[in-house]
Amino acid sequence: MSETNNWPECMNCDEGRLVPLSDFGAQGAAVHYKAWVCTSPECEFNLKIRNGEIHINEPIIRGARVR
Numbered sequence: 001m002s003e004t005n006n007w008p009e010c011m012n013c014d015e016g017r018l019v020p021l022s023d024f025g026a027q028g029a030a031v032h033y034k035a036w037v038c039t040s041p042e043c044e045f046n047l048k049i050r051n052g053e054i055h056i057n058e059p060i061i062r063g064a065r066v067r
Contacts, residue, residue, distance in 0.1 A: 016040030018047075 016039040038045040
């Protein structure tokens with residue numbers, strides 16, 4: 001079983017998986033699992049932690065694609 005199969009299934013669409021994203025805090029320290037997003041492009045379900053509060057399904061701002 002690959003590592004990606006260990007991520008939880010998205011309960012919003014039942015097709016994708018929720019994968020974690022990390023970020024950096026204001027002081028530059030790594031913040032692991034700051035957000036979870038569905039791997040299905042059509043679903044776009046997401047959970048984000050900001051200042052200790054959980055935000056669900058905020059709009060996704062698409063940045064430049066990494067090649």
